[in-house]
Amino acid sequence: MTEMTASVTAARPPSDITKRSLPGSLIVHALLIAASLLMVYPLLWMVSASVRPETEIFSSTSLIPSSIDFSSYARGWVGLDVSFGRFFWNSLVISLLVVTGNVIACSLTAFAFARLRFAGRNFWFAIMLGTLMIPYHVTLIPQYVLFLNLGWVNTILPLVVPKFLASDAFFIFLMVQFFRGIPRELDEAAMMDGCSAWRIYWKIMLPLSLPVLATAAIFSFIWTWDDFFGPLIYLNDMNTYTIQLGLRTFVDSTSASDWGGLFAMSTLTLVPVFFFFLFFQRLLIEGIATTGMKR
Amino acid sequence: MSNAMRTPAGAITVERYQGAVAEGRFRRLWNANAPGYLFLLPWLIGFFGLTLGPALISLYLSFTDFDMLQSPRWVGMANYVRIATADPKFSAAMHVTLTYVVFSVPFKLTFALLVAMALNRGLRGLPIYRAIFYLPSLLGGSVAIAVLWRQLFASDGLVNAALAQIGIEGPSWISHPNYSIYTLVALSVWQFGSPMIIFLAGLRQIPQDMYEAASLDGASKFRQFYKITLPLLTPVIFFNAVVQTIEAFKAFTPAFIISGGTGGPINSTLFYTLYLYQEAFGNFRMGYASALAWILVVIIAIFTAFSFLSSRYWVHYDD
Numbered sequence: 001m002t003e004m005t006a007s008v009t010a011a012r013p014p015s016d017i018t019k020r021s022l023p024g025s026l027i028v029h030a031l032l033i034a035a036s037l038l039m040v041y042p043l044l045w046m047v048s049a050s051v052r053p054e055t056e057i058f059s060s061t062s063l064i065p066s067s068i069d070f071s072s073y074a075r076g077w078v079g080l081d082v083s084f085g086r087f088f089w090n091s092l093v094i095s096l097l098v099v100t101g102n103v104i105a106c107s108l109t110a111f112a113f114a115r116l117r118f119a120g121r122n123f124w125f126a127i128m129l130g131t132l133m134i135p136y137h138v139t140l141i142p143q144y145v146l147f148l149n150l151g152w153v154n155t156i157l158p159l160v161v162p163k164f165l166a167s168d169a170f171f172i173f174l175m176v177q178f179f180r181g182i183p184r185e186l187d188e189a190a191m192m193d194g195c196s197a198w199r200i201y202w203k204i205m206l207p208l209s210l211p212v213l214a215t216a217a218i219f220s221f222i223w224t225w226d227d228f229f230g231p232l233i234y235l236n237d238m239n240t241y242t243i244q245l246g247l248r249t250f251v252d253s254t255s256a257s258d259w260g261g262l263f264a265m266s267t268l269t270l271v272p273v274f275f276f277f278l279f280f281q282r283l284l285i286e287g288i289a290t291t292g293m294k295r
Numbered sequence: 296m297s298n299a300m301r302t303p304a305g306a307i308t309v310e311r312y313q314g315a316v317a318e319g320r321f322r323r324l325w326n327a328n329a330p331g332y333l334f335l336l337p338w339l340i341g342f343f344g345l346t347l348g349p350a351l352i353s354l355y356l357s358f359t360d361f362d363m364l365q366s367p368r369w370v371g372m373a374n375y376v377r378i379a380t381a382d383p384k385f386s387a388a389m390h391v392t393l394t395y396v397v398f399s400v401p402f403k404l405t406f407a408l409l410v411a412m413a414l415n416r417g418l419r420g421l422p423i424y425r426a427i428f429y430l431p432s433l434l435g436g437s438v439a440i441a442v443l444w445r446q447l448f449a450s451d452g453l454v455n456a457a458l459a460q461i462g463i464e465g466p467s468w469i470s471h472p473n474y475s476i477y478t479l480v481a482l483s484v485w486q487f488g489s490p491m492i493i494f495l496a497g498l499r500q501i502p503q504d505m506y507e508a509a510s511l512d513g514a515s516k517f518r519q520f521y522k523i524t525l526p527l528l529t530p531v532i533f534f535n536a537v538v539q540t541i542e543a544f545k546a547f548t549p550a551f552i553i554s555g556g557t558g559g560p561i562n563s564t565l566f567y568t569l570y571l572y573q574e575a576f577g578n579f580r581m582g583y584a585s586a587l588a589w590i591l592v593v594i595i596a597i598f599t600a601f602s603f604l605s606s607r608y609w610v611h612y613d614d
Contacts, residue, residue, distance in 0.1 A: 025416070025418065028413050028416065028418065029418065029420075031413065032410075032413055032414070032418075032424050035410065035428075036424060036427045036428070039427055039428060039430070039431060039485070040427055040430065042443055042444075042447055042453070043430070043431075043434070043443075045453060046439075046443050061453055061456045061457055061460070105337045105338065105341075108334045108335075108337060108338075109334065109335060109337065109338040111334055112330075112331050112332075112334035112335045113335075116330055116331040116334060117327070117331070118327065118328040118330070118331025118332060119324075119327070119328050120328075121331060124335065124339075127342065128338070128342075131342065131346055133541075133595075133596075133599065134346070134350070134592070135541075135544075135545055135588075135591055135592060135595060136545075137545075137568065137571055137587075137588040137591055137592075138349075138350050138353055138588050138589065138591075138592050139345065139346055139349035139350055139353060140349075140353075140575070140588065141349075141353055141356060141575055141581050141584060141585050141588070142348070142349035142350075142352035142353050142356070143345060143349050144575075145352075145363065145581070146349070148363075162341060162345050164337065165337050165338065165340050165341025165344070165345060166337050166338035166341050167341050167345055167346070172338070196330075197330035197331075197334065198330075201334070222433065223436070225437075226434075226436040226437040227436075228436075228437075228438055228547075228548045228551070228552075229547055229548065229572075232551075233576060244437065244438045247438045247439060247442070248438050248552060251438075251442055251552070252555065259446075262442065263443075266438075266439035266442050266443060267439070269437060269438070269439045270434055270437065270439050270440075273433060273434055273437070274430075274434070277426075277430060277433055281422075281426055281429075284429075284433070285425065285426075285429065285492055288429075288489050288492045288493065289492050289493060289495065289496035290496070292489075292493050292534055292535070292538060
């Protein structure tokens with residue numbers, strides 16, 4: 001299958017490519033390397049800008065700073081009235097609670113759909129799949145009014161509690177697909193032995209499903225960490241800000257004055273995501289490849 | 296039945312018999328269905344309390360004037376009429392969003408497919424390339440990337456510095472209404488990694504011997520691409536196109552950060568969702584914003600239905 005791809009990517013006349021030809025491979029490698037550099041250049045430039053002396057940030061497009069200077073990090077960290085430490089802590093708490101909620105609630109729901117028989121199962125499953133397609137804007141305003149009346153605005157509750165009610169249908173769907181692949185004989189035998197549904201879920205299903213639970217947990221963390229819209233609506237007190245809101249406020253207050261601090265803090269907000277990416281790349285890529293998750 | 300009052304305790308009467316049957320049936324129903332519904336309980340609460348309930352309320356609110364201070368005031372179709380006939384910001388937002396969808400999705404999918412095919416040749420270093428191309432997709436939703444993008448395309452930004460080196464004086468991309476939307480398109484195209492990974496998975500499914508047979512028959516590579524790869528990949532192309540289009544309709548963060556929440560210059564980056572946000576949480580026109588939300592739903596539904604209907608003519612599923 002190699003040759004026809006070469007004809008497209010390397011834009012050579014198709015007839016003179018021989019199977020796995022060395023020049024063909026070299027050309028494809030060269031193009032891919034060039035494309036890779038173009039892809040990561042902005043990111044590397046931002047990291048390099050964050051350790052440059054302030055005067056040098058915009059003077060060159062080069063990635064290598066003339067001297068390394070971490071003072072932008074110290075300056076940026078102090079932030080506004082509230083330091084970035086606070087924003088990081090808030091984001092961390094919310095993200096970990098969302099991960100917990102998603103893993104528990106979505107796995108319970110998925111287990112019911114994938115393994116339990118009950119009247120109306122297909123109906124509810126169809127409804128659940130239907131919710132995947134509803135844009136959140138439709139429920140946004142009544143939800144906001146609800147949480148406002150509950151006195152939850154300016155707390156983390158509106159961002160966290162829905163996750164304990166399995167509001168992320170993507171993860172339910174992902175887990176249903178995975179659970180269906182686990183041999184039915186296992187839980188049927190356990191059921192014959194008088195095992196309760198709960199024990200089957202807890203003792204058989206969850207331990208066998210660690211890969212999909214981890215995938216859901218990691219995506220939950222990254223998406224919550226990166227979420228801007230939810231916190232923008234529900235958090236108005238700077239002490240409750242997440243890292244994304246903090247960064248945005250920092251941008252607004254310092255734009256054009258402290259680029260070094262801005263790039264330093266931008267880099268820091270990406271570090272946890274990058275860290276997860278580095279260590280769990282395989283899980284993330286398989287998660288995308290098998291379910292086509294949105295990002 | 297009429298002598299039920301005279302029956303001794305413990306005797307079987309029709310009522311008791313029916314009662315026992317009903318109770319047994321209930322117990323059996325309970326035993327058969329309770330575990331399922333107990334496991335579904337959190338989701339059911341969420342579905343009724345956070346999805347269905349709010350959706351119905353928002354439908355109601357879309358026919359009202361509601362500023363959150365006073366209770367909703369019924370205005371009938373007035374919100375929808377104003378949207379359709381007398382709201383220049385709505386038309387601007389629609390124009391911006393459609394421009395974004397029409398430019399970003401095809402380019403993104405084309406890049407994703409080209410790179411996936413280049414990577415699908417059994418090259419060395421595949422995992423590294425795949426990771427590098429996927430990274431922007433994963434980081435893309437964050438404020439930091441939007442901030443970086445705003446700098447890249449600023450008038451004294453990196454893109455213009457690079458252009459200056461080859462003697463071109465670039466415009467001020469971000470603050471020029473003709474170009475600002477395309478910087479956001481570029482940001483979206485840069486994040487082609489996740490459709491690329493789905494294409495890669497799809498390419499793996501195509502049997503190798505089809506290409507071997509085709510090349511024995513003397514089919515050129517381009518012919519193989521049009522006759523084998525493309526048709527067999529149509530289900531994946533369809534999936535990616537639908538998902539990416541819906542995502543594009545919902546884009547928010549980059550437009551908000553790059554325009555500072557205004558959708559400027561001159562509404563050129565006023566994404567639909569950004570306008571909805573401004574109406575709801577800037578002007579507290581909650582009823583009007585609800586109507587905007589429902590129009591978005593209808594647009595997405597029409598688009599999705601159209602895709603599924605048209606898919607009959609161009610998507611090939613092997614049976």
